Amino acid sequence: MILRLALALLAVPVLVLLAPSGLRAAPVTTDRLDNGMQIVVIEDHRAPVVVHMVWYRIGAADEDPGHSGIAHFLEHLMFQGTQQLEPGEFSRIVEAQGGNDNAFTTPDYTAYFQRVAADRLGLMMRLEADRMRNLNLTEQDVDTERAVILDERNQRTDSDPGSLFREQMMAAQYLNHPYGIPVIGWRHEIEQLSRQDALDFYQANYAPNNAILVVAGDVQPGEVLALARATYGPLPPSDRIRPRSRPTEPPQLAERRVQFVDERVSDPYVMRTYLAPERNPGDQRKAAALTILSELLGGNATTAVLARALQFDTQQAVYTGAYYDGLSLDATTFGLIVAPPPGQGLKETEAAMDGVLARFLADGVNAEDLARIKAQIRAETIYGDDNTQGLARKYGAALSIGLTVQDIRDWPDILQSVTAEEVMAAAREVLDRKRAVTGWLTAREEAP
Amino acid sequence: MIAAALRMVAVLAVMAWPAMAEIRIQEVTSPGGIRAWLVEDHNIAFTAMNIRFLGGTSLDDPARRGAVNLMTALIEEGSGEMDAQAFARARDGLAADFRFDSDLDGVGVSARFLTENRDAALDLLHQALTRPRFDPDAIERVRGQVMSVLRGKAKDPEAIASQALMARAFGSHPYGSDGTGTEASVTALTRDDVVAAWKGALARDRIFVAVAGDVTAAELGPMLDRLLGDLPATGLAQPGRAALNAQGGIEQIGFPGPQSSIGFYQGGIRFEDPDYFAAAVLNEIIGGDRFNSRLMDELREKRGLTYGVGTGLAAFDHGEMLSGRLATANDRVGEAIQVIRDQWADIAAHGVTQAELDAAKTYMTGAYPLRFDGNGRIASILVGMQILGLPVDYPATRNQRIAAVTLADVARVAKRLIRPEQLFFVVVGDARL
Numbered sequence: 001m002i003l004r005l006a007l008a009l010l011a012v013p014v015l016v017l018l019a020p021s022g023l024r025a026a027p028v029t030t031d032r033l034d035n036g037m038q039i040v041v042i043e044d045h046r047a048p049v050v051v052h053m054v055w056y057r058i059g060a061a062d063e064d065p066g067h068s069g070i071a072h073f074l075e076h077l078m079f080q081g082t083q084q085l086e087p088g089e090f091s092r093i094v095e096a097q098g099g100n101d102n103a104f105t106t107p108d109y110t111a112y113f114q115r116v117a118a119d120r121l122g123l124m125m126r127l128e129a130d131r132m133r134n135l136n137l138t139e140q141d142v143d144t145e146r147a148v149i150l151d152e153r154n155q156r157t158d159s160d161p162g163s164l165f166r167e168q169m170m171a172a173q174y175l176n177h178p179y180g181i182p183v184i185g186w187r188h189e190i191e192q193l194s195r196q197d198a199l200d201f202y203q204a205n206y207a208p209n210n211a212i213l214v215v216a217g218d219v220q221p222g223e224v225l226a227l228a229r230a231t232y233g234p235l236p237p238s239d240r241i242r243p244r245s246r247p248t249e250p251p252q253l254a255e256r257r258v259q260f261v262d263e264r265v266s267d268p269y270v271m272r273t274y275l276a277p278e279r280n281p282g283d284q285r286k287a288a289a290l291t292i293l294s295e296l297l298g299g300n301a302t303t304a305v306l307a308r309a310l311q312f313d314t315q316q317a318v319y320t321g322a323y324y325d326g327l328s329l330d331a332t333t334f335g336l337i338v339a340p341p342p343g344q345g346l347k348e349t350e351a352a353m354d355g356v357l358a359r360f361l362a363d364g365v366n367a368e369d370l371a372r373i374k375a376q377i378r379a380e381t382i383y384g385d386d387n388t389q390g391l392a393r394k395y396g397a398a399l400s401i402g403l404t405v406q407d408i409r410d411w412p413d414i415l416q417s418v419t420a421e422e423v424m425a426a427a428r429e430v431l432d433r434k435r436a437v438t439g440w441l442t443a444r445e446e447a448p
Numbered sequence: 449m450i451a452a453a454l455r456m457v458a459v460l461a462v463m464a465w466p467a468m469a470e471i472r473i474q475e476v477t478s479p480g481g482i483r484a485w486l487v488e489d490h491n492i493a494f495t496a497m498n499i500r501f502l503g504g505t506s507l508d509d510p511a512r513r514g515a516v517n518l519m520t521a522l523i524e525e526g527s528g529e530m531d532a533q534a535f536a537r538a539r540d541g542l543a544a545d546f547r548f549d550s551d552l553d554g555v556g557v558s559a560r561f562l563t564e565n566r567d568a569a570l571d572l573l574h575q576a577l578t579r580p581r582f583d584p585d586a587i588e589r590v591r592g593q594v595m596s597v598l599r600g601k602a603k604d605p606e607a608i609a610s611q612a613l614m615a616r617a618f619g620s621h622p623y624g625s626d627g628t629g630t631e632a633s634v635t636a637l638t639r640d641d642v643v644a645a646w647k648g649a650l651a652r653d654r655i656f657v658a659v660a661g662d663v664t665a666a667e668l669g670p671m672l673d674r675l676l677g678d679l680p681a682t683g684l685a686q687p688g689r690a691a692l693n694a695q696g697g698i699e700q701i702g703f704p705g706p707q708s709s710i711g712f713y714q715g716g717i718r719f720e721d722p723d724y725f726a727a728a729v730l731n732e733i734i735g736g737d738r739f740n741s742r743l744m745d746e747l748r749e750k751r752g753l754t755y756g757v758g759t760g761l762a763a764f765d766h767g768e769m770l771s772g773r774l775a776t777a778n779d780r781v782g783e784a785i786q787v788i789r790d791q792w793a794d795i796a797a798h799g800v801t802q803a804e805l806d807a808a809k810t811y812m813t814g815a816y817p818l819r820f821d822g823n824g825r826i827a828s829i830l831v832g833m834q835i836l837g838l839p840v841d842y843p844a845t846r847n848q849r850i851a852a853v854t855l856a857d858v859a860r861v862a863k864r865l866i867r868p869e870q871l872f873f874v875v876v877g878d879a880r881l
Contacts (some may be wrong), residue, residue: 046491047821053490079739091739096807098814100737117814148753153709155755155775158606227502261759266603268595302536311589312533318592370538379543381562385492386822 028185028395029221030405033228035237036209040395040405045390050217050387052124053113054132057212058205060183061107061246061329069199072105073149074198078112079103080141082134087137087141090127096121107179108329115389116277118218132206134233135199142195153184154212159260164443165271165389170333172256172437173273176247177330177384212399238314248274248329257448258439265443269319269339270350275435276334279326279354279411281403285402287326288414289333289426296365298322298336303369306338309356315341316352316405328399334430346440347448357431365420377415391411463743471820473830473840476665484657485830485840486668488783489823495566495661498827499557499676500835502654502765504550505627507684508645514629515637515645518587518594520550522642525586528575530584535576544569544575552627555649560824563662566671574675576860577650578763582642583689594634605709605876608701609773612874613711616699617769621690633696649682652676658830660823690767693714698785698873700881708877709775712788714870716761716768717861719836725849727865728761732808733800733858734791735772737815740807742795746787748776753784765835781879789868796866799859813847 029041060071081087094101099116112125157163167182174180184190213232215224242249252275279287298304298321310317319339325332336357340349384390398408440446465467474486493666505516524546526534527587539546545560602608611626617753618624628634655676658669693842704711709863717727735743735758759772776784820843833842875881 046489048817049821073596088740088745095738095811096814098811098816098818100815100818101739105484115818117818144749144752146749148755151707151752151777152755152777153776154705159705159707159709159775264603266599282623300536300540302532303540308533315589315592318596339596342595372537377541377545379562382492382494382562383545386496386824387495388821 017241027221030219031225031232031444033208033223035233035235037226037232037235038212038399039225040212040214040399041219041221042214042391042395043219043221044216045218048118048218049388050118051113051115051116051392052121053214053216053396054128054393055109055111055212055214055242055400057210057400058110059106060181060185061178062176062205062244063181065200066189067193067201068181069149069183069190070193070197071110073146073193074201075103075105075110075112076149076157077137077142077198078131078135080138080145081136082131083136083416084130084134085127089137090131091287091342093123095126097159100126105183107183109397113392113402121219121224123140125227129231129355131237132208132211135206136203137195137198139195142198146190146193149184150187152408153187153190157182157184158187161260162441164262165258165260165439168260169273169295169437169439170233170273171221172258172439174277174335175250175252177249178246179330179332188224199275200289204240204242207241208232208235209237213398214392214399215223216388229366244329246330252435255433256437258437259445259448260439260441261310261445262441263441263443265441266442267318267339268341268346268442268446269337270346270353271335271337271441272353272438273333273335273437274323274430274432276324276332276430277326278328278330278332279398279401279403279407282438283408284414285325285418285422286426288411288418289422290324290371290430291326291415291429292373292418293427293430294322294324294334295334295370295377297360299373303372306336306353306356306371309359310338310352314352315421316344316349317341327397327401346442346446350438350440352415361424361427361431365423367420370420370423374416376442377412381412407441457594458492464674471826471843473843474665475684475840476668477674478669478677479878480673480677482652482655482657482672482676482805484659484668484672485834486658486663486665487660487823488662488664489660491824492823493662494560494823495563495659495663496558497561497657497659497829498833500656501555501650501683502553502656502660502835503684503686503864504554506552506622506687506766507533507649508622508627508629509641510622511633512519512641512645513625513633514594514627516555516636516649516858517550517699518590518634518637519553519582519642519645519649520548520588521594522582522586523548523576523580526581526583527842528579528581530575531581531583533571535704536626538572538681539632542569543690544572544573546573550627552623552703558824559829566663570671570675573579576804577676578678580646582639582646584639587639587642591637594628595631598631598634601626605703605705606773609704609709609711609874609876610703612699612876613713613771613872614708616874617692618767618871619662619693619712619769621688622687623764623767627632634778636729648682648684651680651881652684654677654686656831656834658827659835660812660830687766690764692767692769694867694870696869696871700875702878703876705877707775707777708828708879709773710780710781710871710873711771711773712871713771714867714872715865716770716834717865719763720767723857723861723864726853726861728828729793729805729808729850729853730800730858730861731759731761731770731803731863734795738811742775742791742800742804743772743788746791747784751783751787753780753787760850778877778879781877782881785873789871790831792866792868794870795862796868798811798862799855799862802855805853805855807830809850809853812850816843
């Protein structure tokens with residue numbers, strides 16, 4: 001995910017994803033405007049705050065060949081004014097309300113949000129509706145923003161060997177699908193992106209019938225619907241929205257290997273990603289099993305299978321982790337990371353990781369581990385209720401990739417009902433090195 | 449037409465007083481004399497607790513730098529009859545969440561636990577705080593992780609810049625060195641050092657507690673005694689005031705890569721200072737938490753020099769500074785620094801405009817109530833308020849203090865606080881200066 005502004009950049013090169021929870025005690029209301037805009041309202045009356053989000057079903061993986069980064073570039077340019085607003089005025093108005101605004105782009109969607117006092121919701125909707133159709137860009141604003149994005153790429157990718165490494169890994173993982181192209185774009189293509197490219201992408205994709213409105217906080221659904229009808233309602237739907245069809249992966253028949261050498265690497269590590277199925281409408285069981293599998297293998301720094309074997313029973317790692325996120329439109333990845341202690345080579349480290357996987361595939365799931373993970377997932381649904389913005393994001397992301405509200409509601413129960421047999425079946429299917437990329441990140445070249 | 453309407457609404461809303469969170473803070477004193485602040489919220493069946501022990505890594509014996517940090521990381525690695533594995537299983541089985549961290553001013557504990565097994569979760573947390581095992585194998589495992597963190601910092605330009613800045617600013621005071629320690633000092637730490645750090649840092653004479661969530665004041669008192677009552681009464685002496693080296697200049701540290709990480713600072717202002725709120729507004733105008741600060745506008749919006757730049761009034765417990773950071777392409781570092789220097793000179797000489805002041809004040813007063821939107825965040829804010837010595841009604845009065853800041857106040861503070869000759873820059877990267 002690429003934010004318009006992220007001052008606090010993560011130093012740790014790993015994201016350990018806890019299973020998301022969709023179920024919530026507070027009411028969730030859904031509706032749809034006549035122009036096709038989907039609406040979700042999540043009520044939380046504990047504080048006089050509202051989060052207003054508009055999600056577009058368009059992301060970096062929908063870009064035309066040669067135009068990598070245009071989705072994210074446009075996301076930045078959406079703050080550069082409309083026919084009625086000057087550049088930067090959008091954020092100035094939000095800030096004058098004491099609010100914060102930001103936006104982010106992923107391979108599958110682009111989202112814009114503001115967090116403000118609940119009684120300012122109508123103004124936010126008018127602003128957001130205005131820039132859905134009335135964007136106005138000057139050549140100079142586009143040139144300046146391109147420089148900002150190149151700085152962003154410098155800061156987030158080119159200055160971080162772990163980031164460059166993951167970019168190379170993803171490029172190797174996908175033989176045909178555009179998930180292999182970074183969201184921020186390849187530098188040489190970003191440099192060529194023009195004002196017209198941005199406007200073309202905007203006009204082809206930004207319309208109410210390609211958007212989802214998520215409002216979460218101290219609001220009444222009826223009032224939200226009335227405001228939405230008044231602000232977004234008059235916008236005409238676009239007849240240019242195309243169904244999303246992307247190049248798909250051919251059968252992957254051979255493991256790929258990447259060794260990325262960069263003198264700025266402090267601690268080398270081994271990373272492996274496997275091509276893995278994602279959550280699909282009405283079909284989430286395998287993704288649920290993979291979610292549990294990632295928790296079992298690497299979700300907990302102490303009790304997970306990899307941590308126990310490589311950090312406690314032996315001292316063959318200083319860090320281990322597994323990650324999987326099924327919230328993806330097309331085939332996603334299941335990842336493993338093992339960082340060795342100083343002096344231990346990556347060949348030995350990779351062998352140790354594979355040894356743990358082989359034993360896990362032979363021994364199966366420990367019933368006590370499975371029960372503990374399910375208890376934690378259940379608790380996360382309670383703790384998750386404390387974070388309204390997080391809930392709003394879960395709904396927005398899931399709906400953006402085509403899941404239904406019912407799918408979101410079903411997800412926690414599906415996770416609870418996953419059996420040990422399903423976890424092992426998913427593990428045997430996905431942990432296949434023919435569909436994997438094995439990467440070494442090192443400061444100095446190591447012999448394979 | 450739409451344009452006029454939009455601006456009209458914006459102007460009207462600026463004048464309206466922002467919605468205020470109704471945060472009802474209760475002061476609770478346990479039968480054993482431990483004080484805590486509480487916000488009851490029975491909407492969700494869990495409780496968040498935040499505890500801070502003042503001192504933190506600044507309590508380290510200079511010869512044993514990193515002891516408090518290593519100790520804090522070991523609290524969840526086994527206690528009582530449980531080794532690290534058993535403790536993690538017990539905690540996860542209760543679905544409780546405990547986090548322990550240390551920084552230059554304190555050791556923090558943040559906990560979330562479900563109402564359905566609250567007593568068991570608190571007993572487990574009590575065991576971790578009062579009966580840590582510090583098993584030799586756990587010490588070696590966590591020491592290995594700390595060493596990995598240190599190696600990572602040594603190759604992270606932002607971490608290098610921030611450490612160089614603190615070293616230049618605070619010299620031999622504990623603030624001037626990394627509380628994580630050095631590879632040499634962490635290698636040399638013994639179990640005795642870790643035990644001494646535990647006894648010295650987690651004591652009742654330096655504790656601040658706040659709780660938010662599904663618990664009543666009557667229930668909280670006995671909980672506090674059970675959790676914290678048998679900690680040592682006193683601990684290690686706190687460090688003294690940290691004198692700031694406020695001589696301007698520039699320091700470069702070479703580092704490969706396309707861009708440079710830049711940190712900068714000058715003298716700051718204490719929270720107790722009558723002009724603190726005016727200074728906070730001024731900082732918000734210069735480089736605060738928004739897209740439309742002076743520096744964001746001059747560096748990013750006008751010139752595309754950086755992805756982001758920000759400043760902050762760092763008011764530590766024993767010293768203050770006004771500091772900022774950004775990153776920019778190597779061939780534009782000189783230009784970026786000059787833009788910052790020009791802004792400093794301009795603000796010192798001319799202050800800010802009424803429009804800038806109004807925008808900052810409406811942002812700050814509007815944003816404040818939005819902070820209190822979850823049990824975990826409320827508990828953390830309440831601990832911070834207690835440390836600053838604020839009264840329980842502070843949330844109801846804070847916006848008035850911001851609103852009372854006038855253009856004359858900001859001009860006075862700008863003249864006094866903004867000191868171009870004090871600006872010191874640390875540049876980490878291969879820029880040619």
